[in-house]
Amino acid sequence: MTELTKTLELKLVEPNANKRRKLCETREVYQQALHHAFDAGCTTQTEANDIVVNYDLSGYAKNALKKYVPQLTTTYNAGDLHDDHPVRFTNEGLRFDHKPENAIEWYVKIPHHEDYHLWLPAQPNPDQRDWLEALNAGDATMGEGRLFERDGTWYLHVTATRDVEDGSEVSAEERTPIGVDIGEASLVTVCHRDGHGSPTDPELWADEGKTVRRLRKTYFTATRRLQTRGSERISESFGDDLWKRIDEVFHRVTREVVEYAESVEDPVLVLEDLTYIRESMDYGEYMNRRLHGWGFAKLHAQIRYKAVEKGIPVETVNPRNTSKECHACGEVGYRPKQATFTCTNDACWMGEYQADVNGAVNIADRYLSGESCSREHENDDDSAEDGACLAAPQDSQADATTQETLGPYAS
Template sequence: MKLIVQVRLLPTPEQATSLVATLHACNEAANWCSRVAFDKEVKRNFALRHHTYAEIKAQWNLGAQAAQHVIKKTCDAYTTLKAKLKAGNLGRPSSKRYRRATETPIGFRPDGAQPYDDRMLSWQIPQRRLSIWTVAGRTKDVAFTASPEQLTTLAQHRKGESDLVRRDGMWFLLATCEVPEAPLNTDPVDFLGVDLGIVNIATTSDGEITAGRQLNRIRVRERKLRTKLQKKNTPSAKRRLKKRRRKEARRAKDINHKIAKHVVAEAERTGRGIALEDLTGIRERVRLAKPQRATHSSWSFAQLGQFIAYKARRAGVPVVHVDPAYTSRTCAECGHIDKANRVSQAWFACRSCGFVDHADRNSSRNIRARAWELWRRGATTTAPAPPSERTHRGGAGRKHDITPSDACCASPTP
């Protein structure tokens, strides 16, 4: 399976200047290429190459490989846009968002990521140095830092392209690695049900609860501080906002990694599969009052599900997604379904048999039972391979990544 190892580059000021110029040139060329593709309605790689390849090399001083990657990046962006339109992610054709996406060419940020292949990038992993192509020529002896586990994975499994990324003034390379998967456990003894929620982020059918109350308080405090700084709108407030950007997303990602690692490790240790709810489209199906929308949408359950899925594939643990309908109203003991069974957010009390349990644990037991029934009927694992597509609306997207806090071992530690 494909994973990404993220390493941080430590360029000198001169090297950083060359890298900045390279990203700007590549993305300017991509913007021009995007306009050509839009005007001529040519959005396939080889067809677009006939219209743009020579001009890109001449006008922006790009090498042959860089020019081809710019064209491919543009085509990939239009492919991604087409998929989003088909899936309805940009609304109806009459909506303003849909029209804005289809009536103008796709644009690329000046610092959007740029793909590199082995002809443009060479690694000296033991020395933690690399040589990289730039518009100023080949830049050699660029230092990078990585954990020992990351270096081992790079040395043993690196295969394919790498993305050069500039984020908040820092430089990163996202290197693709082809990591072997463990054989799938086709005969699990049972399933570990996982119920996802806002108050309790994850509750397993074993009774383990990952509470989110403290996290919710932190998120509310961060949101209020962000609103206050935005209203103030002074230079110092803008500096603080820039410094704190993506802080909440980093915290959520770290916690999701930890939860996913623990769930997969427990399922692997006990020879069980993992049962999850299929929450696709939950935000569109649920109607909430305005004060509740930020809380409901602030936690990335899709990300948590993806982390569990790819870690499970790597460990050979089957994953089954089940219909979440009425899991919170169904008694895990007698199967009685009643809205009144859910006494409160925290407690479940069956009106038929009198069974009392924590509401989220009762839901996770129902999820486990549904997954086990599906598996006995012949269902297969629904854990997809990590997405290999790259989204290029503003630069390269990311596959599942292994960062310094998620080292490259069988069960990465967030």
């Protein structure tokens, strides 16, 4: 096992005037406390505590300062301080909330002062979704957080640590690609080719697809009725319960996908590139709501981080026509039913095939053809969209006076 630590980058999304003012207040008071303790030459946490305890900051920021100031004076031998040090928080000061049903999926709790914190929408680095998902699920350990502003935009950096298995030295060409098709009928379908090139051992999570469809339909129908009646609080609580149940299904299925990969020699899991999927989704308002909110990004992230923990590589490919092409001859066919693919090539031996398995094999073949890609996300927007109303966590009072740091600090 190898322990990996990464700094996760999140951009806070357009705080309103009130929240922006509170963020500025937190930064200003933090800078005052930092400079005061530094100018006093504090070399121990006790000395720093005697100073920072008098400032109107959350306990999480004070605890971070008590550790940071002695490092500056004794370890780094800093001669002076600049004026824009990031605001540091201990690991218990921050909390994430995932709302996959919303246009902006992620929210972060930022401590303001002793008994008050702010909930803010946040946009993660698209390449770090798997790490954030692992952190949110408790499969990675949170370290210190740093809040700062650059060119009018607020950012939060959080360190995360997790153990991963050491990967094998097998080259990419020697690996067995396993196509992973995520859909609405079958939640996930996986399949790979055997040594003779024939599709083998497909596995479909169709019942789980039905369960999630039912829960999502219940969510949209019930919350709409509750909101019409003015029962916003009941609506939010009801929705949280349903999405928790959906999340449990997602975690179980993605764990079983990785277990399937472990049963294959030298596997590589092949997923469809989400950026291309989002660009091609335009099936009208109703279907767009269903597909955008279906959970592609969440399933991708969970598969990725769970595969990394097992030392299994993950690649992405362009999904263009993976559900329309015949895996046997490459001819574009059609789907007379949701679960059936029909090849239009009279010379092809296949005729009809299970549609999701056909798609999974095509995804795996894209890797074999060298089409695996790691596309740049130019607009930094990789959040799943949904037609549901925005249900964000609300700012609230919080007791942050006696919190203890559990994880490592990043210097």
